Amino acid sequence: MSVNIAAPRSQRLDPKYVRGPKSRGNFEMLAWLFMRLSGVVLVVLIFGHLFANLMTGTGINALSFGFVAGKWANPVWQFWDLALLWLSMLHGTNGVRTIINDYAEKHATRAWLKGILYVATIFIVVLGSLVIFTFDPCVAGSDLAQCR
Amino acid sequence: MSKTSSGTLYRGREGMWSWVGHRVTGVVIFLFLLVHVLDTALVRVNADAYNAVIATYQNPLMALGETALVAAILFHAFNGLRLILVDFWKQGTKYQRQLLWGVLGVWIVVFAAFAIRHLSLAFGGH
Numbered sequence: 187m188s189v190n191i192a193a194p195r196s197q198r199l200d201p202k203y204v205r206g207p208k209s210r211g212n213f214e215m216l217a218w219l220f221m222r223l224s225g226v227v228l229v230v231l232i233f234g235h236l237f238a239n240l241m242t243g244t245g246i247n248a249l250s251f252g253f254v255a256g257k258w259a260n261p262v263w264q265f266w267d268l269a270l271l272w273l274s275m276l277h278g279t280n281g282v283r284t285i286i287n288d289y290a291e292k293h294a295t296r297a298w299l300k301g302i303l304y305v306a307t308i309f310i311v312v313l314g315s316l317v318i319f320t321f322d323p324c325v326a327g328s329d330l331a332q333c334r
Numbered sequence: 335m336s337k338t339s340s341g342t343l344y345r346g347r348e349g350m351w352s353w354v355g356h357r358v359t360g361v362v363i364f365l366f367l368l369v370h371v372l373d374t375a376l377v378r379v380n381a382d383a384y385n386a387v388i389a390t391y392q393n394p395l396m397a398l399g400e401t402a403l404v405a406a407i408l409f410h411a412f413n414g415l416r417l418i419l420v421d422f423w424k425q426g427t428k429y430q431r432q433l434l435w436g437v438l439g440v441w442i443v444v445f446a447a448f449a450i451r452h453l454s455l456a457f458g459g460h
């Protein structure tokens with residue numbers, strides 16, 4: 187006796203097994219690829235950040251407002267920190283999005299958690315970018331030589 | 335999913351634990367990053383306020399916390415590179431376990447070097 191079983195995704199399935207009509211395109215594949223590409227770049231950016239701030243000179247003891255002003259007087263470090271900010275926030279947000287999808291089973295819970303996540307991400311990325319672009323070495327409280 | 339305690343090729347073995355470790359360290363680093371950008375933003379508000387916050391990072395007790403954070407970052411970074419090799423290198427899946435031991439080896443060495451330098455700077459000497 188032979189039974190005909192429709193091939194998967196042949197659109198001849200019982201409608202109750204057909205998932206939502208909207209296709210996410212290849213978003214998930216791009217996200218997967220982004221995690222790997224950003225990961226490779228982040229190794230360089232983060233190791234460089236930690237090395238410059240904690241391993242050279244007197245390490246953590248040297249950190250201060252003046253130290254930051256010194257670094258951000260150099261466009262290379264401005265760009266470094268901007269790339270670090272964007273890549274690590276997007277990589278981390280996408281990672282946490284995956285984790286929410288894995289563990290939050292109720293649709294409403296998942297939607298809320300991801301909403302909070304995206305709002306936090308946008309806030310931090312915008313704030314961090316503004317801080318780099320509008321940095322002022324003579325902000326209130328600064329006692330750098332060029333400000334006196 | 336298998337319910338036997340002898341496990342499967344994956345469950346309860348190195349592959350699963352490295353995944354748990356990757357996930358936990360990823361979340362920890364992300365939470366740190368949110369706070370880190372907020373406190374760095376103080377440079378835009380007031381130089382003294384920023385210096386006061388940085389002074390708390392220079393406390394030896396906090397140095398232990400920074401050392402733990404860097405341990406998490408180093409694990410996530412090296413294990414992340416291993417995941418990338420497993421995905422893109424032809425022989426990756428075959429050697430994923432050996433790669434994990436490699437990750438742990440490199441991790442111990444780099445972490446030890448970092449910890450010695452960072453803790454001796456933070457606990458005096460200067």
Ligand code: HEM
Pocket residue numbers: 232235236239240246249254257263267268270271272274313314315317318363367370371374375391400403407
């Ligand atoms: C305990 C370890 C760390 C210390 C002491 C530290 C210290 C600093 C300091 C002093 C700055 C000011 C600018 C500069 O020096 O470039 C800064 C900025 C920054 N750090 Fe770190 N950092 C640490 C770990 C990290 C990690 C692990 C990440 C990424 C995951 C990170 C991401 C950033 C970003 C994105 C900025 C720029 C913030 C902005 O745009 O306002 N830092 N950090």
Ligand code: HEM
Pocket residue numbers: 218221222224225226228229232274275277278279280281282284285353356357359360361363364367407410411412414415417418
């Ligand atoms: C140091 C360089 C880094 C490398 C090489 C790296 C690599 C990776 C890779 C390959 C994945 C796997 C994605 C997947 O399974 O599809 C991943 C996941 C993740 N990463 Fe990173 N990453 C790095 C830095 C960071 C940073 C700075 C953060 C936080 C801001 C972070 C947070 C996460 C999170 C939350 C996940 C999701 C974990 C999961 O789904 O189990 N990573 N990372």
